[in-house]
Structure formats: C-alpha cells, structure tokens
Amino acid sequence: MVRRNDGRQLGDPAKAADAIRAALDAPHPPLHLALGADAVDAIRAHTTDLTAELDAWEHLARDTAFTNEEEKP
Template identity: 50%
Template sequence: MARAPRTVADHDDLFDPIRAAGGRQLGDPARAAAAVLHILDVPAPPRHLILGSDALKAVRAGREAVDHDIAAWERLSRSTDFPADAGRGPSR
C-alpha cells in the first residue's frame, strides 16, 4: 500500500503505528461482518459497537481522558448553575 507523504507532524502519533504495521491490520473483516450480522438479531443491540482490540483500546483511552477532565473540572462545571435559592432562570 502506498502512503501519502507526511505533511502534518501532529498526526504522527496517530499514524505512526498504522505506518509501522505496513498495511497489516489486527481486524478480520469477515469477523467484523459476522459481528454486525449477529447484533441484527439481538433484541437490544448496542448503540455503539466497537470492532477490534485496537479500536477498543483507542476508545477506552479517549473515554478515560474525558472522565479525567470531567473530574478535574467538575467544580467549575457545577459553578455555572443558578444558585439553589434563585429561580429557575430568567423569566420570558
């Protein structure tokens, strides 16, 4: 597989592992298709289906980063509510 030349260094963290794999991927497209077909018969299919261990790792890392930010800035987030003794907001 021919890759385009690097133009944005900020993308290297994401694309270096892809480039290093040399076009090989962890995921098996046939197994991914089977997984999608499987959930068609499930009464309550998942809203988000993550296919592949590499995708699962990336999503979990992203969610952990979001959870960290939420926890770190919770006090500031809550500070934007109307005071408890005030009304429910401006009248219309």
C-alpha cells in the same frame, strides 16, 4: 491503497460482519460498536482521558446552574 492493503487488515472482515449482525439482532443494540482490539484500546484510552478531564473540571461545570428560581431570566 485499498487493493494494496487487501488481506493485510488487522481484523477478519467476516468476523466483523458477524459481529455487526449480532449487534443488530440484539434486543438493545449498541449505539457504537468497536471492532478489533485496537479500537477497544483506543476508546478505553479516550474515555479514561475524558473521565479525568471531567473530574478535574466538574466543579466548574456544575457551578453554571441557577442557584434558585428567582435568578432565571
């Protein structure tokens, strides 16, 4: 499969290597590095969905905190 798809990938491997080197050389390298428009689009879609879900359930998540020191075990 790898040989069959060689040269047909969406991105340029040399540009990807340059991007990785640039990220590694940065003063504050990213924890995650998206390479390619398809990766950026997929991550943006996922974070949009994740944010919407967090917004919808935030009240429930925040309600799990202790209300005062006396309730702690």
